[in-house]
Amino acid sequence: xxxxxxxxxxxxxxxxxxxxxxxxxxxxxxxxxSEFQNIMVLKSKSRGRILILDGxxxxxxxxxxxxxxxxxxxxxxAHPNPKKVLIVGGGDGxxxxxxxxxxxxxEIIQVEIDAKVVEVSKKYLPFMAEGFRSPKMKLxxxxxxxxxxxxxxxxxVIVTDSSDPxxxxxxxxxxxxxxxxxxxxxxxxxxxSQAGTVWVGIEHAKTTIDNCKKHFNVVxxxxxxxxxYPTGQIGFLLGSLDEGNVLDEPKxxxxxxxxxxxxxxxxxxxxxRSAFVLPNFVRRVFQF
Amino acid sequence: xxxxxxxxxxxxxxxxxxxxxxxxxxxxxxxxxSEFQNIMVLKSKSRGRILILDGxxxxxxxxxxxxxxxxxxxxxxAHPNPKKVLIVGGGDGxxxxxxxxxxxxxEIIQVEIDAKVVEVSKKYLPFMAEGFRSPKMKLxxxxxxxxxxxxxxxxxVIVTDSSDPxxxxxxxxxxxxxxxxxxxxxxxxxxxSQAGTVWVGIEHAKTTIDNCKKHFNVVxxxxxxxxxYPTGQIGFLLGSLDEGNVLDEPKxxxxxxxxxxxxxxxxxxxxxRSAFVLPNFVRRVFQF
Numbered sequence: 001x002x003x004x005x006x007x008x009x010x011x012x013x014x015x016x017x018x019x020x021x022x023x024x025x026x027x028x029x030x031x032x033x034s035e036f037q038n039i040m041v042l043k044s045k046s047r048g049r050i051l052i053l054d055g056x057x058x059x060x061x062x063x064x065x066x067x068x069x070x071x072x073x074x075x076x077x078a079h080p081n082p083k084k085v086l087i088v089g090g091g092d093g094x095x096x097x098x099x100x101x102x103x104x105x106x107e108i109i110q111v112e113i114d115a116k117v118v119e120v121s122k123k124y125l126p127f128m129a130e131g132f133r134s135p136k137m138k139l140x141x142x143x144x145x146x147x148x149x150x151x152x153x154x155x156x157v158i159v160t161d162s163s164d165p166x167x168x169x170x171x172x173x174x175x176x177x178x179x180x181x182x183x184x185x186x187x188x189x190x191x192x193s194q195a196g197t198v199w200v201g202i203e204h205a206k207t208t209i210d211n212c213k214k215h216f217n218v219v220x221x222x223x224x225x226x227x228x229y230p231t232g233q234i235g236f237l238l239g240s241l242d243e244g245n246v247l248d249e250p251k252x253x254x255x256x257x258x259x260x261x262x263x264x265x266x267x268x269x270x271x272x273r274s275a276f277v278l279p280n281f282v283r284r285v286f287q288f
Numbered sequence: 289x290x291x292x293x294x295x296x297x298x299x300x301x302x303x304x305x306x307x308x309x310x311x312x313x314x315x316x317x318x319x320x321x322s323e324f325q326n327i328m329v330l331k332s333k334s335r336g337r338i339l340i341l342d343g344x345x346x347x348x349x350x351x352x353x354x355x356x357x358x359x360x361x362x363x364x365x366a367h368p369n370p371k372k373v374l375i376v377g378g379g380d381g382x383x384x385x386x387x388x389x390x391x392x393x394x395e396i397i398q399v400e401i402d403a404k405v406v407e408v409s410k411k412y413l414p415f416m417a418e419g420f421r422s423p424k425m426k427l428x429x430x431x432x433x434x435x436x437x438x439x440x441x442x443x444x445v446i447v448t449d450s451s452d453p454x455x456x457x458x459x460x461x462x463x464x465x466x467x468x469x470x471x472x473x474x475x476x477x478x479x480x481s482q483a484g485t486v487w488v489g490i491e492h493a494k495t496t497i498d499n500c501k502k503h504f505n506v507v508x509x510x511x512x513x514x515x516x517y518p519t520g521q522i523g524f525l526l527g528s529l530d531e532g533n534v535l536d537e538p539k540x541x542x543x544x545x546x547x548x549x550x551x552x553x554x555x556x557x558x559x560x561r562s563a564f565v566l567p568n569f570v571r572r573v574f575q576f
Contacts, residue, residue, distance in 0.1 A: 008308070018334025020296070020310040046306025046488075063487065066567065199351065199515045200334075225513065225521045225567075227487045232520010233513045259568060266567040274562030279354065279513075279554040280547060 003055050004028070009042055011057050015164055016200045016230040021057070023047060023228075029124045034116030041124040047228060049125055051092055053117070053163055060228045061127060064094055068128075069267040070224040070275065071236055072098035075157045075192035076105065077250035077272055078238065082156045083107065086184065088144035088172070090161035091117030096131025096139075099159070101262045104252065108136045109155075111147045145171070148184040155185055160193040173204075175211040178239070182215040188242040195221065195237035197230065198282045205235055206285055217243035221286060222275035224266070236275075248276035291343050292316070297330055299345050303452055304488045304518040309345070311335060311516075317412045322404030329412040335516060337413055339380055341405070341451055348516045349415060352382055356416075357555040358512040358563065359524055360386035363445045363480035364393065365538035365560060366526065370444045371395065374472065376432035376460070378449035379405030384419025384427075387447070389550045392540065396424045397443075399435045433459070436472040443473055448481040461492075463499040466527070470503040476530040483509065486570045487519040494573055496525055505531035509574060510563035512554070524563075536564035 003010050004025060012020040024045040031040045040052040048061025059067065072095055076082045082102065087095050087110040099108055112118055118139065122129040132139060140147065144160075158181050162169040171177055172193065181191045191212075196205050205221070213219045216239030226234050238247050253269040254262065278288060291298050292313060300308040312333040319328045328340040336349025347355065360383055364370045370390065375383050375398040387396055400406055406427065410417040420427060428435065432448075446469050450457040459465055460481065469479050479500075484493050493509070501507045504527030514522050526535050541557040542550065566576060 010310075016334070018312040018332060022298075022308040022310065024306040044306060046304070199513075223513070225487075225511070225519075227519035227521070229520075231513075231515035232517075233515070265569040268568055268571075270565045271567055274565040277558045277562040279559055280556055281553040283556075 009044070009050070009052070011052075011055065011230075013056055013164075013230075019230065021228070021230065023050065030120055032116070032120075034114050036114045039116060039120055041120060051121065051125060051128075056164060057228055058163060059092060059094060059128065061125075063227050064128065066224050066266040067226045067234060068094040068098045069264060070222070071095060071159055071161060071192055071194060073102070073264070073267040074222055074236060074272060074275065075159060075190045075238055076102045077252050077269075078240070078245065078247045079157055079190050080188075080251045084154065084156050085109070086111070086148075086155045086158040088158065088160045088162070089169070090159070092121040092125055093118070093129035093131040095159055095161045096134065096137055097128065098131070100131055100134035100136050105136060108134065108138065110137065110139045111142055111144045112139065113141070113143055115141045145177075145180060148180045152183045153186055156189055158184060158189070158191045160191070162194055164196070173208045173211070175214055178212045178215045181239075182241065185241055188245070189240070190245070190247070191216070191239045193237045195235045197233055198223070198235055199231040199233065202282065202285050208237055209286060212237055212239045215239070217241060218245055218247055220247045220276055221278065221282075221288065222248075223278070224275060248273055297332070297338070297340070299340075299343065299518075301344055301452075301518075307518065309516070309518065311338065318408055320404070320408070322402050324402045327404060327408055329408060339409065339413060339416075344452060345516055346451060347380060347382060347416065349413075351515050352416065354512050354554040355514050355522060356382040356386045357552060358510070359383060359447055359449060359480055359482060361390070361552070361555040362510055362524060362560060362563065363447060363478045363526060364390045365540050365557075366528070366533065366535045367445055367478045368476075368539045372443050373397070374399070374436075374443045374446040376446065376448045376450070377457070378447070380409040380413055381406070381417035381419040383447055383449045384422065384425055385416065386419070388419055388422035388424050393424060396422065396426065398425065398427045399430055399432045400427065401429070401431055403429045433465075433468060436468045440471045441474055444477055446472060446477070446479045448479070450482055452484070461496045461499070463502055466500045466503045469527075470529065473529055476533070477528070478533070478535070479504070479527045481525045483523045483525040485517070485519045485521055486511070486523055487521065490570065490573050493523055497574060500525055500527045503527070505529060506533055506535055508535045508564055509566065509570075509576065510536075511566070512563060536561055
């Protein structure tokens with residue numbers, strides 16, 4: 001806990017050198033180690049409860065919704081009929097919570113390698129972990145790679161909700177991972193993965209896009225605002241096997257009443273389209 | 289300089305309590321006090337040179353372009369013929385640099401209250417201060433309120449590039465300020481002002497919008513990503529006296545070649561349109 005001092009938690013990491021984010025802490029709710037990583041849940045003064053894995057903030061109660069909604073509804077609404085969905089990672093339950101909301105989704109399989117993250121989230125982050133209570137959900141504690149090798153041509157949508165490309169998540173950004181995703185999808189399937197930030201190390205995002213392009217016919221990159229993440233923004237990589245699929249045009253839309261009932265605080269059809277609009281410096285590197 | 293410790297500068301402020309941003313520092317290039325505020329220029333390890341006023345980061349070399357381009361080109365391109373432009377504030381020169389690029393702009397008046405900020409920027413932030421060298425530019429060191437009282441129905445576009453609503457900038461968010469702006473504009477004039485963040489204290493942005501609506505026929509809010517600002521995002525308030533002006537549709541557009549020649553790294557016509565697309569939680573509060 002050398003990252004907590006005088007009542008402040010500080011995040012610092014080699015992925016974004018020379019910068020640190022600090023949050024004032026009211027209480028340490030949990031601290032422990034699983035087989036895979038260090039897990040901490042803090043109660044902060046300004047952002048509610050925070051989940052931290054290996055010293056890196058995964059989500060805060062106040063702004064997690066933009067991330068969870070976007071990584072879920074971008075691929076779900078880009079798909080004409082997303083019945084069966086696989087979540088890789090996402091042990092806090094936030095992505096499952098969002099995907100379970102979609103009226104066309106009938107079945108959700110989630111594979112998370114770290115049972116401890118699920119257990120801790122259920123106890124200390126109930127607003128996230130409510131996803132696990134959906135009758136559509138089947139949670140499997142196992143390795144996502146192994147699971148996908150045994151399940152081919154099965155899913156309409158696969159969401160990879162990983163931590164950053166260090167530690168256990170490093171393999172989720174490689175070409176062989178995209179090959180595995182491709183095989184686990186039905187012929188018109190769509191994937192969506194967390195894909196870093198364009199403001200620090202844009203080359204890493206470019207490499208991930210190029211890896212994805214080797215196996216997917218349509219590849220796009222979308223942006224969302226998440227204040228607590230370094231640079232305040234995160235990118236998502238979307239890939240479609242159907243070469244006719246224009247990913248930035250939502251196939252299913254919700255009106256304001258439906259949206260309120262579903263508890264959507266960030267995502268709407270205009271946000272969907274505009275998330276794919278990239279600033280010049282990004283467009284030029286990605287060559288979109 | 290109690291905000292520099294062990295080679296790190298830390299920004300902390302009551303406007304965004306419970307959170308702090310820290311940047312690793314290589315060198316303190318300037319530190320002094322003007323009649324109005326404390327001024328500091330630091331060389332950081334990861335974001336280049338940084339201008340800090342009263343302890344708050346105004347811009348960093350690595351990401352200032354998104355702010356300067358958006359606060360300038362959103363109103364300029366929303367206007368059919370922006371010939372004469374007034375800049376209120378903007379002492380670092382970054383906004384002048386962008387506005388001078390627009391081919392239709394013939395004359396730029398800038399009123400900045402603090403001569404010291406201009407002097408320091410010219411010396412230590414030459415990439416910003418190059419705006420002052422444009423032949424279109426007339427810089428006046430005086431109070432913006434006073435200047436506008438003496439110049440009515442004169443400008444096509446007025447950009448208010450202020451610091452946050454504490455200290456010298458607090459009056460730039462009030463109803464009487466918008467009244468003053470209205471009178472200084474020609475009949476189809478457009479304003480654009482820095483308007484805080486929607487992620488902390490959204491009520492303040494809502495109040496500013498309501499103040500603006502009392503004097504402008506069309507009022508809109510746009511978003512841009514600026515990693516170094518608290519929450520990583522900043523909002524801009526745009527107002528038009530011409531009730532037929534759809535602010536989110538650019539009237540002048542630049543192709544990729546023109547854009548590269550103008551050195552536009554963030555702004556393009558699609559970014560213009562999508563900047564006005566707001567997440568549900570913002571749209572619901574602003575009632576747009």
